[in-house]
Amino acid sequence: MTRLAALLAGTALLTAPSAWAQAEPTIKDRLDGAVSTVTGSPMANLDVDMKHVLDALKKLDPKPIPGLSPQDARKQPSPTDGVKALLTEQGKPTAPEPGVTTKELAYETGGGSQKVRIYTPDDATDLLPIVVYYHGGGFVIADLDTYDATPRAIAKGAKAVVVAVEYRHAPEAKFPAQHEDAFAAYKWALANAKSFGGDPSKVALLGESAGGNLATNVAIMARDGNVEKPLQVVAVYPMAGTNLDTQSYKDNASAKPLDKPMMAWFYDQTVRNDADRADPRLDIVGKADLKGLPPFTVVTAQIDPLHDDGKMLSDKIKAAGGQVTYRDYPGVTHEFFGMGNVVAKAKEAETAVIGDLKATFGGTATGSTGAK
Structure with missing residues (x-):
């Protein structure tokens, strides 16, 4: 044969x-x-x-x-x-699944007003835990509409209010504008939690891709800025380093929907100069101080240039004494998270993250370090 x-x-x-x-x-x-x-x-x-x-x-x-x-x-x-x-x-509806209500609000940043979209489960009665969510797009493309599925799934599954954050995009606003906005949105969510039905004592962060970078950095800034720390951070295939020669970049240089040339283009659009590439906010795994952070869940996809960014982030948080649950999913690509209505492993990953968040909000998080 x-x-x-x-x-x-x-x-x-x-x-x-x-x-x-x-x-x-x-x-x-x-x-x-x-x-x-x-x-x-x-x-x-x-x-x-x-x-x-x-x-x-x-x-x-x-x-x-x-x-x-x-x-x-x-x-x-x-x-x-x-x-x-x-x-x-497949002859299936494309409308969002029922069970979650949204409303548009805004927060103020150094670059003016930016949108937040509040996702609230329809059956909410008392104050709910909060998940501040940062979307992906390489700091350049995409918006709240592109990344609508994840906050809906998390709000419904985790019984939490999800605050989905818009932020300034490069190249119109170069680094670190996105990070400044992300932290401003986090502080806004803490200050205004009760006005949108959230409990400011139970706040987690979740981000995908560039948003995973932002969520990680917000946790670092909260630690360093004497601001209430989140209870947990979920980083889904995060942009965690500026080294484009890791093994996963080599293995997945021509992968879809994200490839190595696309990642190089994102960084070229974002940075002001080459020195920015070495900034700890972009080169998290190479330069950032990762001690004293809240428990993390890190999710990676096998067919993704950023796979090793996520794995290195998990390993370095653990080496710094932190608690990490690392979840790696074979057979799927960058952007699979949020596709639970059509991709079985996305549903599996979303369900696992929801379980991690519910355990944290319920006070039963164990800080597992095992890969799943």
């Missing part, structure tokens, strides 16, 4: 079973997986659910980000659009 025939027989696109049912691979899925394996593409490791999202996104014809202006990059189809396109293909 040839190598291609063997792959088509069933080895491609099949990963370890998940607690949630995955789609069955089609003949096309197996063929695509076999070709990726033969050509050495990192996408050979995709699980079938993740592949279907990326296939739907590809049909929307997104242009390579590094060849675009920031303004045009912000107009490109996103993985969120891929999820919606897949749901449409």
Whole structure:
């Protein structure tokens, strides 16, 4: 049997079973997986659910980000659009799941007013725990609408008020504007918690990608600035270092939806000069003091240039005496978190994070250091 025939027989696109049912691979899925394996593409490791999202996104014809202006990059189809396109293909509704109410508010920063979107479970009665959420997009693209799914899932699952934060984007506002805004939003949430039904004594931080960087930095700034520390930080595939030559950058240089050239473009848009790349706020794993931080949950995806950023962040917090729960998910890519309605491992990851948050808010967090 040839190598291609063997792959088509069933080895491609099949990963370890998940607690949630995955789609069955089609003949096309197996063929695509076999070709990726033969050509050495990192996408050979995709699980079938993740592949279907990326296939739907590809049909929307997104242009390579590094060849675009920031303004045009912000107009490109996103993985969120891929999820919606897949749901449409499957004949399923694309409207947000019921059970969560939103309202728009604003906070003040050095750069003026920025939006926050408050997500509240419909069955809320008393003051609820708060999760301050920072979206991704490399500090340059995306917004609250692009990253709507995660705060909805967290609000509903964790029975918490989620404060989703908008912040100034690069290159119009260069680093460290995003970090200044993120900390201002955190202090605003503490000061105004009761006005939107939140309990200021039970606050956690959660961020994805660039937002994972911001959430980590807000915890550091709270520690250093004598501001009430969050109870927990959840960093999902965080931008935690400026070294673009880690093993995961090499292994996933051509991965989708995030590749190495795209990450280089994000940093080029964000920094003012080369010295910024060595700033502890960007090079967290290389330069930041990680002692005395609250418990962390770090989530990584196998097929992601940022995989090793997250793993190094987990390891260095642990080495600094901190408590970390590290969760790594095979077969999925950057941006999988929040796709729980179409990707089984995303649902698994979201459920695990919700469990971590509920344990923290309930006072039963153990600070596990085991990978799952």
